[in-house]
Amino acid sequence: MPSDGYDCIIIGAGPGGLQAAIHLARYNRQVLLLDQGGGRTRHALHLENYLGLEITSGKELVETGIRQIKSFGVEFRREQVSSVQSDHGFTVSTAQGRYQAPYVVVSSGASENLPPIRRLNRFFSRSIFTCVDCDGYRTTGKQLVILGRSQAAVRLAVAMKQMFTPDITLVMPAGRLPDDQAELLAEDEIKFRRGEPEEFLGDPDLTGVKLRDGREIPCQVVMLSYGYRINDAFLAGLALERVAGGQKLATDHHCETSLKNLFALGALKPGNAQAIIAAGQGAMVGIEINQRLLEL
Ligand SMILES: Cc1cc2nc3c(=O)[nH]c(=O)nc-3n(C[C@H](O)[C@H](O)[C@H](O)COP(=O)(O)OP(=O)(O)OC[C@H]3O[C@@H](n4cnc5c(N)ncnc54)[C@H](O)[C@@H]3O)c2cc1C
Incomplete structure (x- = not known):
């Protein structure tokens, strides 16, 4: 097999990729981890x-x-992967080089779909959240506004009412809420406003959301419900099997994709995108790849 001497190339230094690297390196395997920087975590x-x-x-x-x-000898390079090709092993390309290995772990995570609302960055992750599993708890007992465009925002509002806070206002653009959903919100005493959010208010703390028509909705916390997209453009040439309307990679119980020896972790596959889950998958994949290397 053509190889640079790497046993495995890992793409992405989030909890998933890092944990896979730790496990493989501690079997004294040769591991290259490529990461472009930034990232969801x-x-x-x-x-x-x-x-x-x-x-x-x-x-x-x-x-x-x-x-x-x-510290365990993994080679770490700050490079952006542009493609992965499969031909008797894998070739992973970046602007700086081409690297080969018999196994690839894709742990490149996802990017939030963030709406163009003024002053979002000022409050993001402090009082504006995107993930109920991560930060729902931080909204407990607070005045909450939920912003979204789809029925996912309605489901989120109903769930958050059960778990975290009675004071919820859902804001969606006109024409996005079917009648039966409006009834559901009314039954749960969730306030509903039609409108387009324009700006987040407050200094230093969040105090409200201003809509394009000038209305202001007071709040202490905001939950955004616009979803995320996986970072997988560099896999386009591989025709991998997909699920969830094409938004996720199909994987088996080892996190192996439809292409043998190519593994995908975290947000790339179906399941909850949580740091500890991605890390657990990374450990599992590291052990599995080592087992296969032992059998070569
Ligand atoms: C605001 C916020 C709060 C969160 N809070 C929590 C929390 O409290 N608890 C929790 O468990 N989870 C939380 N999460 C989710 C969590 O961060 C991730 O879902 C989880 O850590 C998954 O990690 P990962 O390893 O799959 O990917 P990521 O952490 O997304 O890492 C992927 C890495 O791959 C790199 N990459 C992407 N494309 C390329 C490329 N082409 N070439 C090279 N490198 C590439 C990225 O730069 C990044 O470094 C939060 C997320 C956000 C956005």
């Missing part, structure tokens, strides 16, 4: 649901992980 200001870490930030988790993989 780095946006998380507070992670409070990761066993053993009472509170940390995504940045701290990732930076500690990068130090940890380097």
